[in-house]
Amino acid sequence: MVEQHVCSFCGSQLEPGTGKMFVKRDGTIFYFCSTKCQNNHKLGRVPRRVQWTNAGRKALGKE
Numbered sequence: 795m796v797e798q799h800v801c802s803f804c805g806s807q808l809e810p811g812t813g814k815m816f817v818k819r820d821g822t823i824f825y826f827c828s829t830k831c832q833n834n835h836k837l838g839r840v841p842r843r844v845q846w847t848n849a850g851r852k853a854l855g856k857e
Contacts (some may be wrong), residue, residue, distance in 0.1 A: 803831035803841055805848030 796810040802824040814832060816824040826832040834844065841849040851857045 799825040800826040801831055803835045803846075803847065805841070818856055 799808045799815075800806070800811065801808060801813070803826060806827055808825060808827050811831065812815065812827070814826045816832070818824070825842075826835065834841075841847040842849045842853045845854065848857070
């Protein structure tokens with residue numbers, strides 16, 4: 795069984811064999827589906843305030 799991961803920024807499902815895994819020095823693991831998500835996380839943006847993420851859509855009442 796292939797392990798399924800969720801993007802740490804936007805919340806979308808990652809296809810097996812795609813995306814990037816980022817491990818911080820303290821052992822925290824982040825999974826990113828695209829460089830768009832990776833760069834937004836690196837800039838310190840909060841997913842709830844970005845409209846195209848799952849958390850942002852939920853905060854706006856779209857889902």
